[in-house]
Amino acid sequence: MTTPPQQQPTHTPVALIAFAWTLVGIPLVYGLYNTVKAALPLFTG
Amino acid sequence: MAVPSFLARERIVARPGFNRWLIPPAALAVHLCIGQAYATSVYKNALVEHFDTSLTAIGIIFSIAIVMLGLSAAAFGTWVDRNGPRAAMVTSALFWVSGFLVGALGIYTRQLWLVYLGYGVLGGIGLGIGYISPVSTLIKWFPDRPGLATGMAIMGFGGGALVAAPLSRQLMSFYDPDYDPSVSGSVPDGSAVGALFLTLAAVYFVYMMFGALIIRVPADGWRPAGWDPSMVKQKALVTTESVSARNAIRTPQFWLLWIVLFCNVTAGIGILEQAAPMIQDFFRRGDTSLVTAAAAAGFVGLLSLFNMGGRFVWSTTSDYIGRKPIYMIYLGLGMLLYVGLATLGTTATWLFVVFAAVIISFYGGGFATIPAYLRDLFGTYQVGAIHGRLLTAWSAAGVAGPLIINGVLDTRGTPGQLVAADYRPALFIMVGLLAVGFVANLMVRPVAAKWHEPKRDAAASRTAERSAAR
Structure with a gap:
C-alpha cells in the first residue's frame, strides 16, 4: 500500500475484524431467518 | 461548527497496515440501526389505538422522518465531509437515540406532537446524517470497487428493517403479555411501544458508538495494495x-x-x-x-x-x-x-x-x-x-x-x-x-x-x- 513514510505502521488484529463482522452479522442473520420464515406462506398457501 | 478533538477527522487517519475490511462493519453498524425507519408499520396500529387517532396522523411520523432525512443530509453534507465519519456517526447516534427517547416520552404522556418532534424531527436528522456518514469514507477505502463498498453499507439500511420488524414484535410481546404477534388483529398497548422505543434507543446507541469507535479514514494518497489508478482503463x-x-x-x-x-x-x-x-x-x-x-x-x-x-x-x-x-x-x-x-x-x-x-x-x-x-x-x-x-x-x-x-x-x-x-x-x-x-x-x-x-x-x-x- 502507498503510505506516507513518516507514519508508524499498525496491524489490525484478525480477531477484531471477525468480532466486528460477527456483531453486525448476527442481527442480519436473525432478520433474514425471520423474513424467510414469514415469506414461506406465500409459497405454501 | 467545530467538534471535540477526539471526534475530529485528524484523529482517525489510519496508519499504514490498517485493514480496510474493518470499515464495512463500521458502516453496517450505523445503517442497520437507522434502517429501523422502514419497520415502523409493526407498531402503527398500536399508536393509532393509543392516541385514539387516524392511520394518517400516525403515518405523518414516518413522513416527517423521511423529509428530515433528505433535508438534514443536504444541510449537513459538507459538515460531514469536513469533520469526518466519527463525528458524523456520533452526532447521528445522539439525534437518532434522542428521537426514540422523546418519542417514548410522547407515548407515555399521550402527546402525539412529542412523537412528531422526537421520532420525526430529531430521529429524521439522525437518519440523514447517519445515512451519508460512512458513504464517502467507504468510497475512499474502496476506490477499486466503489459500487461494492456503497452496496454493503446501503444494504445495511435495507437490512435494518428486516432486523427491527421481528425484534420489535418479540419485544412488544414481552412488554405486553396480552399481545400475540402470531394472532391477526392482536395489537400491543401503547406502553409496550414506549418500552420498545427505550430498548431500541439503548441497543442502537451501543451499536452506533461501536461503528464510530472503529471507523477510520485513509491517509491522503493511500491506495489499495496492487491497485494503480493509472492502469485502470479510463x-x-x-x-x-x-x-x-x-x-x-x-x-x-x-x-x-x-x-x-x-x-x-x-x-x-x-x-x-x-x-x-x-x-x-x-x-x-x-x-x-x-x-x-x-x-x-x-x-x-x-x-x-x-x-x-x-x-x-x-x-x-x-x-x-x-x-x-x-x-x-x-x-x-x-x-x-x-x-x-x-x-x-x-x-x-x-x-x-x-x-x-x-x-x-x-x-x-x-x-x-x-x-x-x-x-x-x-x-x-x-x-x-x-x-x-x-x-x-x-x-x-x-x-x-x-x-x-x-x-x-x-x-x-x-x-x-x-x-x-x-x-x-x-x-x-x-x-x-x-x-x-x-x-x-x-x-x-x-x-x-x-x-x-x-x-x-x-x-x-x-x-x-x-x-x-x-
Missing part, C-alpha cells in the same frame, strides 16, 4: 478531477441524477406502499382473495429481501458494467416489468411475485449505486456532501409515491373491494415516471472542466477547512 464518465458540492449543484449532471433517483424511488414506493393489499386485490374473486393475509404478509417479507439484496448485488454489478448502463437497466427494464405487472400480473401469483420482486430489487439498487455514480462524475472530494444534497430527491419521492398510488386508488373504490384494474392507472403513471428517469440518465455526460477544482487549490482549501475545524 471510462468516459469516470473522472479523476474534483468538483465541490457548491459547484456540483450548478451542473446539469446533478439535476439529471436527481430526476433519475426521484423517478426510481417514486416508482418503487408505489409498490412498497401497497404491497400487502395489492397482491390480495390482484387475485380477488368477489369478496374474497385467492391470496391469504398470511401469504400477503409473506409477500411483504419477500420484497424486503429483494430490496436488501438488490442494494448489494446491483451496486456491485455496476462496478463491472458501469453506472449509466445499470441505471438504463433499472429504469428501462423496470418500465417493461411495470407494464408486465399491469397487464399480465393477474395471470399467475408467481408471475406477479417475480415482477414485483425484481422491480423492488431495482429500487434498492438505485439507492445503493447513486453514491458511486456521483463519485464517477464529481470525484471523491466532496462526494458525501453531494450525496446529501441528492437525497432531497428521496424526500420528494417519499411524498410523491404514496400520493400517486393512494390518490389513484381513492378515485377507484374502497379498500377491500379493489381489483387489479383499479391499480393500472397508477402503474402506468409509474411507467411514465421511469421513462422520464430513463431519458434523464441517457442525457448524463461528463462534467464540464469549468466546474473542476484547480488541483493545487483543491488540496489547499481542504487543508484550510480542516484547520478551521480544529
Whole structure:
C-alpha cells in the first residue's frame, strides 16, 4: 500500500475484524431467518 | 461548527497496515440501526389505538422522518465531509437515540406532537446524517470497487428493517403479555411501544458508538495494495478531477441524477406502499382473495429481501458494467416489468411475485449505486456532501409515491373491494415516471472542466477547512 513514510505502521488484529463482522452479522442473520420464515406462506398457501 | 478533538477527522487517519475490511462493519453498524425507519408499520396500529387517532396522523411520523432525512443530509453534507465519519456517526447516534427517547416520552404522556418532534424531527436528522456518514469514507477505502463498498453499507439500511420488524414484535410481546404477534388483529398497548422505543434507543446507541469507535479514514494518497489508478482503463464518465458540492449543484449532471433517483424511488414506493393489499386485490374473486393475509404478509417479507439484496448485488454489478448502463437497466427494464405487472400480473401469483420482486430489487439498487455514480462524475472530494444534497430527491419521492398510488386508488373504490384494474392507472403513471428517469440518465455526460477544482487549490482549501475545524 502507498503510505506516507513518516507514519508508524499498525496491524489490525484478525480477531477484531471477525468480532466486528460477527456483531453486525448476527442481527442480519436473525432478520433474514425471520423474513424467510414469514415469506414461506406465500409459497405454501 | 467545530467538534471535540477526539471526534475530529485528524484523529482517525489510519496508519499504514490498517485493514480496510474493518470499515464495512463500521458502516453496517450505523445503517442497520437507522434502517429501523422502514419497520415502523409493526407498531402503527398500536399508536393509532393509543392516541385514539387516524392511520394518517400516525403515518405523518414516518413522513416527517423521511423529509428530515433528505433535508438534514443536504444541510449537513459538507459538515460531514469536513469533520469526518466519527463525528458524523456520533452526532447521528445522539439525534437518532434522542428521537426514540422523546418519542417514548410522547407515548407515555399521550402527546402525539412529542412523537412528531422526537421520532420525526430529531430521529429524521439522525437518519440523514447517519445515512451519508460512512458513504464517502467507504468510497475512499474502496476506490477499486466503489459500487461494492456503497452496496454493503446501503444494504445495511435495507437490512435494518428486516432486523427491527421481528425484534420489535418479540419485544412488544414481552412488554405486553396480552399481545400475540402470531394472532391477526392482536395489537400491543401503547406502553409496550414506549418500552420498545427505550430498548431500541439503548441497543442502537451501543451499536452506533461501536461503528464510530472503529471507523477510520485513509491517509491522503493511500491506495489499495496492487491497485494503480493509472492502469485502470479510463471510462468516459469516470473522472479523476474534483468538483465541490457548491459547484456540483450548478451542473446539469446533478439535476439529471436527481430526476433519475426521484423517478426510481417514486416508482418503487408505489409498490412498497401497497404491497400487502395489492397482491390480495390482484387475485380477488368477489369478496374474497385467492391470496391469504398470511401469504400477503409473506409477500411483504419477500420484497424486503429483494430490496436488501438488490442494494448489494446491483451496486456491485455496476462496478463491472458501469453506472449509466445499470441505471438504463433499472429504469428501462423496470418500465417493461411495470407494464408486465399491469397487464399480465393477474395471470399467475408467481408471475406477479417475480415482477414485483425484481422491480423492488431495482429500487434498492438505485439507492445503493447513486453514491458511486456521483463519485464517477464529481470525484471523491466532496462526494458525501453531494450525496446529501441528492437525497432531497428521496424526500420528494417519499411524498410523491404514496400520493400517486393512494390518490389513484381513492378515485377507484374502497379498500377491500379493489381489483387489479383499479391499480393500472397508477402503474402506468409509474411507467411514465421511469421513462422520464430513463431519458434523464441517457442525457448524463461528463462534467464540464469549468466546474473542476484547480488541483493545487483543491488540496489547499481542504487543508484550510480542516484547520478551521480544529
